[in-house]
Amino acid sequence: MAFSRITKLDPPSRGTFRRAAVMLCTLLSSLFLMHCLTGRCSTTSPSPVQSSSERPAVALFEDFRSLRTKKLMYEWSRGSEMRGHGGADGRPAGLPEDERQVVELPEEPLILPPPDVAASRKVSPRFAGKLSPLGEGSKKLPQALIIGVKKGGTRALLEFLRVHPDIRAVGAEPHFFDRDYGNGLEWYRDLMPKTLEGQITMEKTPSYFVTREAPARISAMSRDTKLIVVVRDPVTRAISDYTQTLSKKPDIPSFESLTFKNRTTGLIDTSWSAIQIGIYAKHLDNWLQYFPMDQILFVSGERLISDPAGELGRVQDFLGLKRIITDKHFYFNQTKGFPCLKKAEGSSKPHCLGKTKGRTHPNIDPEVVQRLRDFYRPFNMKFYQMTGQFFGWND
Numbered sequence: 001m002a003f004s005r006i007t008k009l010d011p012p013s014r015g016t017f018r019r020a021a022v023m024l025c026t027l028l029s030s031l032f033l034m035h036c037l038t039g040r041c042s043t044t045s046p047s048p049v050q051s052s053s054e055r056p057a058v059a060l061f062e063d064f065r066s067l068r069t070k071k072l073m074y075e076w077s078r079g080s081e082m083r084g085h086g087g088a089d090g091r092p093a094g095l096p097e098d099e100r101q102v103v104e105l106p107e108e109p110l111i112l113p114p115p116d117v118a119a120s121r122k123v124s125p126r127f128a129g130k131l132s133p134l135g136e137g138s139k140k141l142p143q144a145l146i147i148g149v150k151k152g153g154t155r156a157l158l159e160f161l162r163v164h165p166d167i168r169a170v171g172a173e174p175h176f177f178d179r180d181y182g183n184g185l186e187w188y189r190d191l192m193p194k195t196l197e198g199q200i201t202m203e204k205t206p207s208y209f210v211t212r213e214a215p216a217r218i219s220a221m222s223r224d225t226k227l228i229v230v231v232r233d234p235v236t237r238a239i240s241d242y243t244q245t246l247s248k249k250p251d252i253p254s255f256e257s258l259t260f261k262n263r264t265t266g267l268i269d270t271s272w273s274a275i276q277i278g279i280y281a282k283h284l285d286n287w288l289q290y291f292p293m294d295q296i297l298f299v300s301g302e303r304l305i306s307d308p309a310g311e312l313g314r315v316q317d318f319l320g321l322k323r324i325i326t327d328k329h330f331y332f333n334q335t336k337g338f339p340c341l342k343k344a345e346g347s348s349k350p351h352c353l354g355k356t357k358g359r360t361h362p363n364i365d366p367e368v369v370q371r372l373r374d375f376y377r378p379f380n381m382k383f384y385q386m387t388g389q390f391f392g393w394n395d
Contacts, residue, residue, distance in 0.1 A: 137194035141185065142201045144226040144319055145218065148209025149277055151240040152230040153301040156338065156353060158204045160312055163329055163341065166321050168193045169202040177218055178211040185221060200319060206230075210276070210283050215290040226319060227291060232301030233393040234278025234380070235372045241274040243359050256368050268375045275372075281382040288386075298387050308339045 146154050161167050174180070176188045192201050208214040209229055218225055232240075242255045252258075261269040270276055277283075287296065297318040304311045309327040316323050330339045333352050340352035373394070380393050 137196045137199075139189050139192045139194055140201050141189050141221060142192065142203050142225070143222070144200055144202045144228065145208065146202065146204030146206070146228045146230065147214070147218075148206045148229045148283075149231060149237065149280070150206040150210075151237050151244065152206065152232040153299070153304045154204050154206045154230050156304060156308075157228070157230055157299060157311075157315070158202070159351070159353065160308060160325060160329075160341065161202065161315065163325050163343070164316065164321060165324065166199050167202055167319075168195045168199050169204070173205045174203050175205050175207065177214040178205065178207050181213070181217055200321070209287075210273075212286060215287045219290040223291075225291075225295070227287070227296045228299060228315065228318070229296060230299045230301050230304065231280055231383075231391065233391075234280070234376045235369060235393075237278055237301075238274040238372065239361050239364055240359075241277070243361050245274075246362070247359065255362065255364055259368055259372065266371055268372070278376060279379050281379050281386060284383065284386055293387070298389055300389075300391055302391070305338045 146158060148154070158169055162169050170191055170193065174188065174191050176183070176191070180187070192203070195201050208218070218227075238259075239255065242258070246252060256263070258272050259268060259275065261267045268275060270279070284296075297315065299311050299315060308330050309325065312325045313323050316325060329342055331342055331350070332338075333340045336352055338353075340350060342350055377394055380391070384390050
């Protein structure tokens with residue numbers, strides 16, 4: 001009768017058991033740590049004056065576990081230096097007797113610092129400005145700015161851009177480079193939303209475009225900053241500007257009286273901000289002293305209404321982003337007379353700009369309107385030449 005040959009296997013060595021024990025302890029320690037990080041365990045850190053008999057059992061166990069893990073890791077590291085399985089005494093073979101001593105546990109467990117002390121320790125500088133382990137992002141200075149112009153459509157553009165997952169923008173206008181520059185860049189950074197790697201931080205303050213100091217200040221922050229300017233027919237923009245002021249101050253003089261220094265001579269009052277803002281070529285000259293033209297994108301306020309997806313496509317290309325915002329994101333609101341979002345950022349509901357947008361303009365004397373068109377014509381032509389774009393405002 002034939003029998004199969006049975007091979008006798010040697011039992012695992014003590015070194016193998018030790019390595020398995022280390023792996024098991026490390027696994028259990030990791031699981032316990034994860035358990036505590038999720039807030040499911042609660043231990044009261046002992047006061048330094050407490051004896052081991054007065055300390056909570058869970059705290060004592062944690063201290064013992066920490067030391068036991070250190071001991072096992074020490075044995076593991078020493079044993080990994082040797083090629084063999086170990087000596088007969090279970091310690092790494094090939095080492096002198098005085099180097100094969102096992103770390104002994106102290107009589108009193110190690111006293112850990114209270115949680116509030118550990119939490120108060122400063123983070124190493126090499127982690128400053130980087131993502132946290134939980135991935136909530138960090139605050140950065142903006143890489144792109146919407147710098148103008150007032151009543152050109154900047155709010156609409158910002159709201160449309162915020163639909164893009166790679167754009168994070170401040171909702172309110174910071175006015176840092178025109179009003180609060182003295183507060184410093186760290187103050188400005190703190191206003192920004194947190195962003196993840198690959199996302200762009202943005203803000204919009206339309207008054208930057210007409211602030212003489214703004215270009216130099218923004219350039220000092222970063223010469224690589226991308227600038228976006230939403231421009232609109234300067235005559236229509238001036239009337240819209242006046243309409244906004246009239247809604248807040250009903251007793252202001254008429255548009256016609258504010259437009260002229262002298263109505264009889266027809267001399268335009270360029271000191272009035274509503275008129276002065278629309279001289280785009282003059283303001284652009286100031287910006288070109290600090291930024292090249294290829295870092296400035298001019299968005300048509302008129303086309304932002306008639307073809308929002310087309311203008312948003314140009315903006316996304318300028319920012320180096322994938323064209324995610326398309327026609328499917330918009331619908332035209334007949335009551336307001338401009339496009340609205342089908343789904344706003346962080347919402348599943350349609351969203352239009354507030355009541356302050358799309359106000360009805362007052363009736364302006366046609367002669368005054370024509371005088372303004374004649375006044376702006378040479379400035380518009382120069383602006384077309386500077387930007388290489390024709391906006392059609394003289395039609």
